[in-house]
Amino acid sequence: MLFHVHMEVAIPHDLDPDRRAELVAEEKARALELQRSGVWPHLWRIVGEYSNISVFDVDSGDALHALLSSLPLFPYMRIKVTPLAIHPSDLKAQS
Amino acid sequence: MLFHVHMEVAIPHDLDPDRRAELVAEEKARALELQRSGVWPHLWRIVGEYSNISVFDVDSGDALHALLSSLPLFPYMRIKVTPLAIHPSDLKAQS
Amino acid sequence: MLFHVHMEVAIPHDLDPDRRAELVAEEKARALELQRSGVWPHLWRIVGEYSNISVFDVDSGDALHALLSSLPLFPYMRIKVTPLAIHPSDLKAQS
Amino acid sequence: MLFHVHMEVAIPHDLDPDRRAELVAEEKARALELQRSGVWPHLWRIVGEYSNISVFDVDSGDALHALLSSLPLFPYMRIKVTPLAIHPSDLKAQS
Amino acid sequence: MLFHVHMEVAIPHDLDPDRRAELVAEEKARALELQRSGVWPHLWRIVGEYSNISVFDVDSGDALHALLSSLPLFPYMRIKVTPLAIHPSDLKAQS
Amino acid sequence: MLFHVHMEVAIPHDLDPDRRAELVAEEKARALELQRSGVWPHLWRIVGEYSNISVFDVDSGDALHALLSSLPLFPYMRIKVTPLAIHPSDLKAQS
Amino acid sequence: MLFHVHMEVAIPHDLDPDRRAELVAEEKARALELQRSGVWPHLWRIVGEYSNISVFDVDSGDALHALLSSLPLFPYMRIKVTPLAIHPSDLKAQS
Amino acid sequence: MLFHVHMEVAIPHDLDPDRRAELVAEEKARALELQRSGVWPHLWRIVGEYSNISVFDVDSGDALHALLSSLPLFPYMRIKVTPLAIHPSDLKAQS
Amino acid sequence: MLFHVHMEVAIPHDLDPDRRAELVAEEKARALELQRSGVWPHLWRIVGEYSNISVFDVDSGDALHALLSSLPLFPYMRIKVTPLAIHPSDLKAQS
Amino acid sequence: MLFHVHMEVAIPHDLDPDRRAELVAEEKARALELQRSGVWPHLWRIVGEYSNISVFDVDSGDALHALLSSLPLFPYMRIKVTPLAIHPSDLKAQS
Numbered sequence: 001m002l003f004h005v006h007m008e009v010a011i012p013h014d015l016d017p018d019r020r021a022e023l024v025a026e027e028k029a030r031a032l033e034l035q036r037s038g039v040w041p042h043l044w045r046i047v048g049e050y051s052n053i054s055v056f057d058v059d060s061g062d063a064l065h066a067l068l069s070s071l072p073l074f075p076y077m078r079i080k081v082t083p084l085a086i087h088p089s090d091l092k093a094q095s
Numbered sequence: 096m097l098f099h100v101h102m103e104v105a106i107p108h109d110l111d112p113d114r115r116a117e118l119v120a121e122e123k124a125r126a127l128e129l130q131r132s133g134v135w136p137h138l139w140r141i142v143g144e145y146s147n148i149s150v151f152d153v154d155s156g157d158a159l160h161a162l163l164s165s166l167p168l169f170p171y172m173r174i175k176v177t178p179l180a181i182h183p184s185d186l187k188a189q190s
Numbered sequence: 191m192l193f194h195v196h197m198e199v200a201i202p203h204d205l206d207p208d209r210r211a212e213l214v215a216e217e218k219a220r221a222l223e224l225q226r227s228g229v230w231p232h233l234w235r236i237v238g239e240y241s242n243i244s245v246f247d248v249d250s251g252d253a254l255h256a257l258l259s260s261l262p263l264f265p266y267m268r269i270k271v272t273p274l275a276i277h278p279s280d281l282k283a284q285s
Numbered sequence: 286m287l288f289h290v291h292m293e294v295a296i297p298h299d300l301d302p303d304r305r306a307e308l309v310a311e312e313k314a315r316a317l318e319l320q321r322s323g324v325w326p327h328l329w330r331i332v333g334e335y336s337n338i339s340v341f342d343v344d345s346g347d348a349l350h351a352l353l354s355s356l357p358l359f360p361y362m363r364i365k366v367t368p369l370a371i372h373p374s375d376l377k378a379q380s
Numbered sequence: 381m382l383f384h385v386h387m388e389v390a391i392p393h394d395l396d397p398d399r400r401a402e403l404v405a406e407e408k409a410r411a412l413e414l415q416r417s418g419v420w421p422h423l424w425r426i427v428g429e430y431s432n433i434s435v436f437d438v439d440s441g442d443a444l445h446a447l448l449s450s451l452p453l454f455p456y457m458r459i460k461v462t463p464l465a466i467h468p469s470d471l472k473a474q475s
Numbered sequence: 476m477l478f479h480v481h482m483e484v485a486i487p488h489d490l491d492p493d494r495r496a497e498l499v500a501e502e503k504a505r506a507l508e509l510q511r512s513g514v515w516p517h518l519w520r521i522v523g524e525y526s527n528i529s530v531f532d533v534d535s536g537d538a539l540h541a542l543l544s545s546l547p548l549f550p551y552m553r554i555k556v557t558p559l560a561i562h563p564s565d566l567k568a569q570s
Numbered sequence: 571m572l573f574h575v576h577m578e579v580a581i582p583h584d585l586d587p588d589r590r591a592e593l594v595a596e597e598k599a600r601a602l603e604l605q606r607s608g609v610w611p612h613l614w615r616i617v618g619e620y621s622n623i624s625v626f627d628v629d630s631g632d633a634l635h636a637l638l639s640s641l642p643l644f645p646y647m648r649i650k651v652t653p654l655a656i657h658p659s660d661l662k663a664q665s
Numbered sequence: 666m667l668f669h670v671h672m673e674v675a676i677p678h679d680l681d682p683d684r685r686a687e688l689v690a691e692e693k694a695r696a697l698e699l700q701r702s703g704v705w706p707h708l709w710r711i712v713g714e715y716s717n718i719s720v721f722d723v724d725s726g727d728a729l730h731a732l733l734s735s736l737p738l739f740p741y742m743r744i745k746v747t748p749l750a751i752h753p754s755d756l757k758a759q760s
Numbered sequence: 761m762l763f764h765v766h767m768e769v770a771i772p773h774d775l776d777p778d779r780r781a782e783l784v785a786e787e788k789a790r791a792l793e794l795q796r797s798g799v800w801p802h803l804w805r806i807v808g809e810y811s812n813i814s815v816f817d818v819d820s821g822d823a824l825h826a827l828l829s830s831l832p833l834f835p836y837m838r839i840k841v842t843p844l845a846i847h848p849s850d851l852k853a854q855s
Numbered sequence: 856m857l858f859h860v861h862m863e864v865a866i867p868h869d870l871d872p873d874r875r876a877e878l879v880a881e882e883k884a885r886a887l888e889l890q891r892s893g894v895w896p897h898l899w900r901i902v903g904e905y906s907n908i909s910v911f912d913v914d915s916g917d918a919l920h921a922l923l924s925s926l927p928l929f930p931y932m933r934i935k936v937t938p939l940a941i942h943p944s945d946l947k948a949q950s
Contacts (some may be wrong), residue, residue, distance in 0.1 A: 001250040003251075003332075008160070013867055013870075032189065035186035043185045044181075047916045047923070048936040049934060062276055068135065068332070069332045081272075083273050084251055085139070085251045086140065087139055089122070090138045091127055091138075093132035107678055108205075140255060142197060142271045143255060144269060153857040156712045159938070160710060160712045161940075192329065202391075217374070222379065231420045233372065233376075236289075236370075238444065238459035238460070242372055243289055243369070271339070276329075278378045279328060281317055281320035284317065288441075290523060298491075300488075345384075345465075347383065347466055349463070353522070365416045366462075366522045366524075370445035384519070400660075415566035419520045422530075424559040425563070426571075427559065427631040429650075462516055462528070465520040467518045468503070468520075469507060470519070471507055534651040535655075536571040536572065536573070536807045539807050544808070550773070555809075558651055560631045583741075602849060613846040613851075614845070617729050617733070618733045650786075652807075654806065657803045670780070671950060696944040707910075708942045709940070709942055710940040710942040711859075712938040725761040747901055747902075754887060754897055841904075
């Protein structure tokens with residue numbers, strides 16, 4: 001099932017720059033890995049913000065929480081999850 | 096370019112039921128037409144709400160406004176548009 | 191999977207009293223039916239409000255949206271759905 | 286009587302990691318203890334957040350405040366309490 | 381136990397004036413009756429608003445909901461209930 | 476005249492524990508002193524929060540500001556003051 | 571004592587135009603009368619809004635509520651009252 | 666001096682369609698007239714909304730309020746005015 | 761022209777006490793100087809808050825921004841400016 | 856296409872003053888460079904705030920995000936982007 005996920009990143013300004021660079025690199029690696037596995041079909045940047053909007057395709061809320069809390073930047077993100085359903089006017093849902 | 100669009104529908108309760116049904120049918124027809132044309136790649140229902148989240152792919156803000164204001168339910172919707180950019184960790188953006 | 195659902199009811203004051211009573215009775219019948227089926231394990235009234243807090247146990251967001259939009263009072267409710275996961279400190283989750 | 290409790294945890298990033306781990310372990314022990322005693326019948330994680338939703342069953346507001354402020358993470362939590370009542374459509378309330 | 385209750389009244393402007401006067405008179409009678417019974421120890425008007433702040437002293441959330449929903453103006457009020465506890469610096473709580 | 480006062484306490488986590496304990500003790504002493512003097516007739520804890528709701532009975536806004544800013548925890552509190560008036564349905568206001 | 575008062579006017583669009591004109595004229599007459607009496611020293615329009623910001627100088631919250639609720643447009647206004655105190659840097663407060 | 670003005674239009678759905686068309690036409694004529702006079706240098710539509718963002722160049726707040734309240738749609742708009750100043754990094758402000 | 765200005769002061773708790781006292785003294789001196797010059801006709805404290813409400817009388821938004829940003833506490837204040845106009849019911853505006 | 860951009864600057868108070876001055880100078884240089892290139896046609900200060908309102912003219916959301924994230928103060932700004940369209944009453948849009 002699909003979930004809409006809004007992530008706002010707020011890394012503290014006083015975090016050690018090397019640690020920060022490391023975290024950002026690990027986050028990217030993990031994000032690519034999850035996208036390759038198929039559970040993270042969409043990932044967009046919000047223009048002008050250190051925030052992103054994603055769509056995840058997972059089996060359950062438990063699975064989604066496990067994925068999100070595995071992100072290296074999880075401790076520095078404010079996340080809002082919105083469950084999605086098929087829209088009756090979605091072209092792909094017409095038979 | 097891509098835009099994230101949140102639409103919340105609020106048709107007045109005292110609208111004539113036939114007019115309402117007509118509007119909803121026209122809205123669906125128009126939505127399918129726009130999806131077929133490629134400008135409306137994603138359309139999801141928010142679970143439990145008469146709201147949806149969409150992604151539009153258009154050439155400009157003017158083009159998007161023309162599309163949105165052409166929707167039959169436009170007078171009854173509260174719309175919030177968020178411009179999107181390619182995310183540096185998007186799998187499709189890796190070379 | 192579990193979803194936390196907050197429903198705020200706002201039936202228009204000028205709705206015909208008989209229609210209102212009918213809707214409320216149908217809502218109760220439907221709520222009891224859904225509870226008996228096991229998909230609606232918890233339903234509480236918020237003190238002082240015409241609102242309730244529920245927990246639903248369904249297979250997907252699509253299933254939940256189908257249930258919620260089948261409620262007779264759905265057109266008059268403002269609903270907010272929050273997906274839940276097992277808490278690591280939940281007694282029932284300890285092995 | 287029942288209370289709905291929303292807890293959002295915000296441990297400062299600069300807290301000593303050992304102290305943090307200690308606090309989290311103590312919190313879990315205390316949470317399990319309270320659940321075993323029957324006063325904390327429901328505890329869920331909100332997907333994607335370091336927040337939880339609980340239901341407490343206590344004799345009074347004083348009793349609930351004593352329980353909540355006894356939690357080791359209490360100084361780092363933002364808590365919102367909502368009193369609950371039996372819902373007239375609750376299956377368990379039908380005679 | 382004590383509850384802090386904020387009530388904001390919003391009677392529709394198009395309600396029949398006689399019905400309105402009747403409701404307001406019934407509300408006052410019921411409020412006085414409840415105050416005399418001891419369950420409603422404090423009732424204040426917020427300056428400049430058609431709102432009030434009250435403290436109720438009842439046995440449970442169910443009892444409070446029964447009282448509040450028995451108020452003739454209940455359908456026209458927006459109510460927010462906050463549970464109270466004894467404050468450790470309350471003079472009356474010192475031994 | 477009466478004022479409703481909501482105080483939310485937020486002592487910084489990195490304040491020296493001894494200084495904190497000292498401040499809390501001084502706050503309690505001052506609160507008791509003011510209650511004995513009659514200007515602070517009601518003081519309640521909000522369940523689950525480090526916040527309180529009070530009613531003050533003072534001659535003027537100047538007098539209230541002098542009292543509130545004399546509280547040892549004043550620099551660490553977020554205070555909201557709401558002026559109160561006699562409610563026409565207050566039992567004590569009936570003649 | 572002084573109170574800061576924000577009034578937002580929202581006369582229903584379907585109010586009879588004659589009744590509306592009558593109310594607005596009565597409001598102006600009452601406002602002038604109160605200003606002449608000295609209790610309403612400042613009255614400003616917020617640019618672009620059907621709102622105003624005022625300062626009242628009255629003996630008590632009860633007196634202010636009596637004045638505000640005597641305004642002909644009171645049933646159509648949303649009012650927020652903020653109590654004021656002498657500022658220690660006010661030129662008029664220096665000796 | 667410059668003011669940033671956000672206008673959100675909300676014409677009631679039950680307004681007579683002819684009256685509505687008339688108002689919209691009058692609004693456009695008045696907007697063009699004001700733009701020609703130089704006091705309304707910028708006017709943009711917010712994509713997806715019946716709202717606009719403008720910049721006005723007027724001598725005073727009184728002048729701006731007179732202009733805004735002369736708009737035919739003024740009774741149906743929610744307006745927020747923000748005063749602007751020259752930005753020290755504005756290219757046009759460099760000497 | 762007149763502007764309504766709301767200033768909320770938030771000096772960091774860890775600022776050196778001497779520097780803080782110095783800033784507060786400089787702020788008071790500057791405030792008195794500006795009041796004497798006639799540009800700052802009203803200054804009130806909000807009861808219970810480290811906030812104030814002022815009215816400034818200046819020639820332009822540029823002039824106001826220059827004044828406000830010259831305040832020694834400006835870096836520690838959250839300021840909201842609202843432009844004012846003469847109210848048609850203002851006693852001083854009647855001829 | 857045009858975007859409305861609101862930027863609120865919040866440089867941490869404990870940033871080294873030299874680093875701060877350096878950043879502010881670099882920000883100004885970059886802002887002037889972008890204005891000269893034509894992509895940043897409007898830049899205004901909000902009176903009383905360390906915030907600005909701008910209009911950007913760019914080819915896409917990606918181009919805008921690249922520009923905004925190239926600003927030296929980007930890590931210390933809270934940015935909100937609103938896409939604009941030509942207004943049908945814009946004088947420049949009339950033929």
